[in-house]
Amino acid sequence: MPNSHNYLFISDLHLGAGRDLATGRTALQEDFLHDDAFARFLVHYAHKQAEGKAIHGPSSGHYSTKPWKLVINGDLFEFMQITSLIGPGPFTRKEKRYGPGTRSDQSVLKLQIISEGHELFFQALAWFLAHEDYELIILKGNHDLELFWPEVQQQFCKLVADSYDNWKEYAGIGCSGDSPLPADLILANKLNEDSMNVQFPPSFCYEKDVFYAEHGGQYDNSSLLGSWVPCYENPTLPNGTPEPSDLIRLPIGSLFMRYIFNKAELYHPFAENMKPELRYLIWLFKNWPKGALRILFEYMIIGGIFLTGKKFNDLWHNFWGTERPPKVDKGQEGCSNPEMSEGFCTEFPAMQREVAKNLNKKAKKAILWVALSLWSRVISVIFWLVSLHYLMFISRLIWNFKLIDTEHLWLTLIFVVLATATWILAIYLFDCADDVLETPFLREAAQKINDLLAKDSNGPGKVPYYIFGHDHQPFLQKLNSGNEDNGERPWYINTGYWAPEFDKDNPFRKMYKLTYFCLMPGSPDFNKTPIVLEWLPEASRPKVAVISEEKP
Ligand SMILES: [Mn+2]
DSSP: OOOOOEEEEEOOOOBOSOBOTTTOOBOTTOOOOOHHHHHHHHHHHHHHHHHHHHHHOTTSOOGGGSOEEEEEESOSBOGGGOOSOOSSOOOOHHHHHHOOOSSHHHHHHHHHHHHHHTHHHHHHHHHHHTSTTOEEEEEOOTTOGGGGSHHHHHHHHHHHHHHHHHHHHHTTOSTTOOOSSOSOSOOOSOOOTTSOSEEOOSSEEEETTTEEEEOOGGGSTTTSOTTOSSTTTOOBOOTTSSSOTTSBOOOHHHHHIIIIIHHHHHHOTTGGGSSSTHHHHHHHHHHOHHHHHHHIIIIIIHHHHHSOHHHHHHHHHHHHTOOOOOSSOGGGOSOOOTTSOHHHHHHHHHHHHHHHHHHHHHHHHHHHHHHHHHHHHHHHHHHHHHHHHHHHHHHHHHHTTOOOOHHHHHHHHHHHHHHHHHHHHHHHHHHHHHHHTOOOHHHHHHHHHHHHHHHOTTSOOOOSEEEEOSSOOOEEEEOOOSOGGGTTOOEEEEOOOSSOBOOSSOTTSOBOOEEEEEEOTTSGGGGSOOOEEEEETTTTEEEEOOOOOOOO
């Protein structure tokens, strides 16, 4: 087995502004409340390696003695929700209202804010990287596309290096000095920000015979970047358009986030956990129509003012998936990962587009059903009014001691029935819209990537594990191998999230499931049915995550 590492995969942590150093309070929109659990999670696995070394000998080559590689599969940071501003400014009105934009200096500022609010998290990453040969891979997600900027990547390394000094200075002292990060393992004295073991792959991460990892936002119609493929490799606004290209091009989901959800979350903290984002709007119209209109009017229209005509046009095309000539040269399309073959890279963007288009079709269907549902509600109200009219007519007859004529009685009854029926239809159509969006688009992507790799004889070959994040659904499913003697491989794995979970029946309750995936190539478990794990923050140990069977 050529692999030199063991692997931990996590995704969708959504670190926001965290605890404000000036007020000591945590931002309302914060999703990541598990800095301590995360630190202990890393310590647990570092200790496992130390144990392996103690049992088998440090140079035995036994799989348990290998160093760890931590793969954070997108949405580590929540750049869309940094609305509190620090530093000298001056800030524009727009920045004050919606938070800093996506220019590299603004993104660096946002990362700075995040690191100050999540001191322990950064220390934990630093502590992890201080182990010999430990590596960190950070993939971009749709909430942290700004990791694309080299300045942001540099700043990240600098913040981690500084956090290490900070931890070394304060470890073991003071009131909050009971740091979960122990100093009992052999650690580097200093972290060098210029030669840190951190990689930022352009769009996905592939390791031969082990795994393929990708965030998955590219397959979601609300978080892909329209025809700008390869969007995750270079998410800046394309050159040659009137817009300056020193901005990150935000997908429609992020625009919702910036102009609607950030405010909506003050009322509905679970809003962003509904994927695709459209599901939240459906929920809102169903459960709180008055609020839905208010939020839409207040924020969408105001937000819309900031979108120039051109940008709004792009947004529209992006969402409806209309064919437009790609703004990047055809030659630039593909992937720049050196391990992949040319054949794979040419077919990759078209494959991404195809999966996204399927979801797009469903989103359009869902919108149609929402529209029909609202319409039948209007019709229902009209029917109620008509039946009320006849009822009043009848009551006038009663009032005047006249005989009730059966014609009016029948008409009243008919309209009551019609009104009830259209009302029930409206409710049913809403549920249909939501069901349409419950679609396994990431599994579809995993299967297609596997097929691409399988048929490409010049390529590096398929892998046993296709690991995704993004939809916040910890999941696993065996894919079609097309080759039955291949045993139990390959598998689709979704590592879930560390952000709050949304409960359909009681969305105001915050629940957490800190799910992740662990791979040890060469271990007997590597070829068994994979296990998605869950980190228990109170017990500081892992357990097998419960992943239910799907509805038939
Ligand atoms: Mn995502």
